Amino acid sequence: MIRKKLSPRQKMINLMYVVLMAMLALNVSSDVLEGFKLVDEGLNRTKVNSATQNEAIYKELEAAMKQNPEKTRQWYKKAQQVRQMSDSLYSFAENLKWEIVREADGDDADLNDIEGRDNLEAATHVMLAPGIGKGGKLKKAIESYREGITAMINDEAQKKMIKSNLSTDVPKKAKLLGKNWQEYMFENTPVVAAVTLLTKLQTDVRHAEGEMLHQLVANIDVKDVRVNEIQALVIPTSQTVVRGGKFSAQIIMAAVDTTQRPEIYVGNTLLKSENGRYETICGSTGDFSLRGYLVMKNGNGETIRREFSQPYTVVEPSATVSATMMNVLYAGYQNPISVSVPGVPNNKISLSMTNGHLTKKDGGNYVAVPSKVGEDVTFTVTAQNEGRQQEMGKFTFHVRKLPDPTGFIDVPDGKGSTNRFKGGRISKQAIVSAGGIGAAIDDGLLNISFRVIGFQIRFMDNMGNVVPEVSNSASFTANQLARIRSLTRGKLFNISEIRVVGPDGIERTLKTPVEVLIN
Numbered sequence: 001m002i003r004k005k006l007s008p009r010q011k012m013i014n015l016m017y018v019v020l021m022a023m024l025a026l027n028v029s030s031d032v033l034e035g036f037k038l039v040d041e042g043l044n045r046t047k048v049n050s051a052t053q054n055e056a057i058y059k060e061l062e063a064a065m066k067q068n069p070e071k072t073r074q075w076y077k078k079a080q081q082v083r084q085m086s087d088s089l090y091s092f093a094e095n096l097k098w099e100i101v102r103e104a105d106g107d108d109a110d111l112n113d114i115e116g117r118d119n120l121e122a123a124t125h126v127m128l129a130p131g132i133g134k135g136g137k138l139k140k141a142i143e144s145y146r147e148g149i150t151a152m153i154n155d156e157a158q159k160k161m162i163k164s165n166l167s168t169d170v171p172k173k174a175k176l177l178g179k180n181w182q183e184y185m186f187e188n189t190p191v192v193a194a195v196t197l198l199t200k201l202q203t204d205v206r207h208a209e210g211e212m213l214h215q216l217v218a219n220i221d222v223k224d225v226r227v228n229e230i231q232a233l234v235i236p237t238s239q240t241v242v243r244g245g246k247f248s249a250q251i252i253m254a255a256v257d258t259t260q261r262p263e264i265y266v267g268n269t270l271l272k273s274e275n276g277r278y279e280t281i282c283g284s285t286g287d288f289s290l291r292g293y294l295v296m297k298n299g300n301g302e303t304i305r306r307e308f309s310q311p312y313t314v315v316e317p318s319a320t321v322s323a324t325m326m327n328v329l330y331a332g333y334q335n336p337i338s339v340s341v342p343g344v345p346n347n348k349i350s351l352s353m354t355n356g357h358l359t360k361k362d363g364g365n366y367v368a369v370p371s372k373v374g375e376d377v378t379f380t381v382t383a384q385n386e387g388r389q390q391e392m393g394k395f396t397f398h399v400r401k402l403p404d405p406t407g408f409i410d411v412p413d414g415k416g417s418t419n420r421f422k423g424g425r426i427s428k429q430a431i432v433s434a435g436g437i438g439a440a441i442d443d444g445l446l447n448i449s450f451r452v453i454g455f456q457i458r459f460m461d462n463m464g465n466v467v468p469e470v471s472n473s474a475s476f477t478a479n480q481l482a483r484i485r486s487l488t489r490g491k492l493f494n495i496s497e498i499r500v501v502g503p504d505g506i507e508r509t510l511k512t513p514v515e516v517l518i519n
Helices: 008-026 030-067 069-105 122-128 135-150 156-165 172-176 181-186 191-222 428-434 478-486
Strands: 231-236 240-242 246-254 263-266 277-281 286-297 303-315 320-323 335-340 349-353 356-360 365-370 377-385 388-397 406-412 418-421 424-426 438-442 447-460 466-471 492-501 507-509 514-518
Touching (some): 030 069, 069 122, 069 191, 135 181, 135 191, 181 191, 231 303, 335 349, 349 356, 406 428, 406 514, 428 478, 466 478
Antiparallel strands (some): 231 246, 263 286, 335 365, 349 377, 447 466, 447 492, 492 507, 492 514
C-alpha cells in the first residue's frame, strides 16, 4: 500500500493538535480539585467515626472475655483476626497516600495541605511504574481482605454490600480500552483524586470491620437464653431402675447456662458434680423420690432458690425367654428362641444355655439345639447395665425327643401344588404319578420334614395271601408300581414299615401305616 507523503504544513497542524489535546487534559478545573478535597474531608470524618465505634465494640468484647472467657473466647479470637486484617489494609492505603503526596510535593509534603493537587504524574508513578508500581499489590490486598471478611459473614445482604464496596471489577468502557483495575483508578489521576480514592477504601474497610464486629457480638448474645420464668428440672435417664442398677439424673435450672452452674443440694448435701449429674446405686426395690434444691445468682446479684422433686421406681431384674414355635424343646432340632429384657436394647442382651448350643440370629432371636433327651436346658439371660454385665434371670425347659412323623403321598391338586394324602380313597394314576412317599410332623404347630429311607407295601393276591414288596428308598420300586397298576377298583393295600431319619439324626420306624383304597 502506497502511503501519501505529508507536507511540512500538514505535519505542523497535526503536531499542534496533539499539543492542544495534551494541554486540555492537563487543564483540570480548580473547582473539581476543590471538590475532591471536600469529599476527602467528609470521608475522613466518616472513617474516624467508624473507627471510634469499632473500638468501643472491641472494648466490649474484651470486657466480656474477662467476665466469661469460656463463652466469649471463640468470638474474641475472630475479632482479633478481623482487627489484624482491617488494620493491615488500612495502613497499606495510608502509606500509599503519603507516597503519592511526597512524589508530588517532596519530602516536606503535608497530607492535609497538598500543594500539587493537580499533579497527574505522581499517582501514575507510585501505582503503575514498571517493576515498582504498587497498584497490582493493592488490588490483591483488597481482594484478599474482601474474601476473608465475607467468608465470616452469614447475612447475604451484608455480604453483597461489602463485596460491592470493595469491588475491583473494571467498568466496561475501561475494558474496551484495555485497562486493568489499577490503570483505570490511578493512570493520569490528580493527586487529590488518588488520595480521595484511597481514603474511600479506608472508610469501606472500617465499615466492613464494623459489620463483622456487630455479628460477633450478636453471636455471643445468642448463647444467652432469655426467659421470664426459671424452673428447677431433674431429667432422669430412666424412672424405672433394676435392683443392683444405677439411677442417673440430670439436675438443671431451665434455661441452663453451661458456663455458669448453680449450686445443687440433694436433701441438704451439696452435690459435688461439674455437670450437675447425680448417681446412686439402688440396693432395694420400691418407689423413691429425688428431692433437693438449686441456688444461683441472677444478673442483679440476687440469690435464687428453686426446689426440685423427681420420683423413680426400682424393680427386680426381669427378662423373658420363650420358644417361638412350641412350649418344649426337642433334642437335636433347631428350636427357634427369642429373648428380651424390658428397657434394654437387644444388642445389650446375652443368652447362654446348658445341654446344647446356641446360634444367634437377628435382634433377640436365637436357635437352640439341645443335646440330650430327658436332661433339662437352662437359659441364662445377662444384660449390659451401666457398663457392667448383670444377670437378669434363669429359665428352664424340658427336652423331648421329636415325635414320630406321619407318612404320606404327595398328590397334585391340579393348581400347581400338592396335597399330602395320608390314607383313604385315591386313584391309581395319582399314586403312580407321585413316584414315592414322604414323612413329616405336620400337626399345626410343627412342620418338620423327615427323610424316608425305606418302606414296604403289603398287597393281597387272589388267594387272600399277603404279598410284601420292599423299597429301600423313598421311591416306589418297579415291582410296586406294576402291582399298583394291576389293582382294580375297590382293592386295598397299605404302606407300612416306613423307616425315616429326622433332623435330630435318629432313625425310627413308623408304627402307623398308610391305608390305600383304589378309587
